[in-house]
Amino acid sequence: MRPRLRLPLRPPAWTATLTWKSACFIVVMCCSLAAVLGALVHVEVTRQTVATAREKALGKLHDASRAYEAGEALPPDAGLDPVGLPPELRALAVGGQRATVVADYRGRPTMWAAAPADGRALAAAIDYGQSARTISGLDNAIIGSSVLAIGGTLLVGAFAVTRVTRRLHQTATVARRITQGDLDARVGDPRTKDPSRHQDEVATVAGALDTMAGSLQAKLESERRFTADVAHELRTPLTGLQAASELLPESRPTELVRERVRTMRQLTEDLLEISRLDSGSEVVETDLHQLGRLVRRVVRASGTDTEVVVVRDAHVETDRRRLERVLGNLVANAHKHGRAPVVLTVDGPVVTVRDHGDGFPAYLPAHGPQRFRSAGKGHGLGLTIAVGQARVIGARLEFREARGGGGLAVLTLPDASSSPAEA
CATH class of the missing domain: 3.30.565.10 (Histidine kinase-like ATPase, C-terminal domain)
Structure with a gap:
């Protein structure tokens, strides 16, 4: 009877470590990729949105400048040194420069455009709230989609890595069983049995282990049969030799012959016993x-x-x-x-x-x-x-x-x- 081998119920520490390392690597790579892509999208969309709002503000400022030069009434949300004009923008306009800036006006984001006008600042304002909400919504969408993409990638990656580590764990378990004497243990990876399926590295290792186990089992079985056959073949002549030695007259040479015969018989019985132990066919009576x-x-x-x-x-x-x-x-x-x-x-x-x-x-x-x-x-x-x-x-x-x-x-x-x- 072949002794039963108790296998570990949980995977070894190296398998769990490999899974967690792979999961962490996937998370880091996903986060890095999402951060880079999100930053690029945010910068490009913000640049386009600001450029569009700036063009509108400068267009309104141009209309206000023409009306001011013609002595006509200024358009709405335009004027000379209007209330709420950011000081830094007023300073640039008084200094002779035309510029734009985004600032809060009455609790709402506003795009200001200003230009010089007789030593004062002629400014026009447009509502920048919709553009700000667009950028904010885009940022939220980038963050949400990044989280969903990272979570999905992590789940898929963890599933794929877990399948690989589970197969590696199975291969390692079979290797330990073979080491402990269970030569019938095999991985039996289905990929190694179907030539049409893709042979990955794990399947290659599993197939090599099964081949090695089969070769080792065949060699040990051949050795066991040889030992058993030799011992059985020696039994008959040794029995006859022992019977013949008992017929010899008592003398020192006779004692030496009988001693050698007993040694040979003991050696033969030991070989037979080892052969039975190797075969795993022993029955235990407890x-x-x-x-x-x-x-x-x-x-x-x-x-x-x-x-x-x-x-x-x-x-x-x-x-x-x-x-x-x-x-x-x-x-x-x-x-x-x-x-x-x-x-x-x-x-x-x-x-x-x-x-x-x-x-x-x-x-x-x-x-x-x-x-x-x-x-x-x-x-x-x-x-x-x-x-x-x-x-x-x-x-x-x-x-x-x-x-x-x-x-x-x-x-x-x-x-x-x-x-x-x-x-």
């Missing part, structure tokens, strides 16, 4: 067991001088045979590759096996045990089997360096309930 009692039974069966310390006993629901296999391999490895004293400690659901030797090889704590790689005698299969069986029963097995020297194997069991320590 029951409730008292951990302290089970540990003592393992130590007695090992026939080694191993000290057992129960700090806090616990009842665990697990497969007894597989747990005993894990602990037995850890104890055997501690005696084979470490030095006495070897201490097996139970502290609730955590079981540790510590020796006082030179410690584990550098690669072991970082990468775990590797087949047929051992720092000393042996084939490196015992710890490989221990890790595989621990994974099957849902436990976590770690290898560390103990304080003061030596190797420390830490086995953490799931679903444990504590009980008082045994006397």
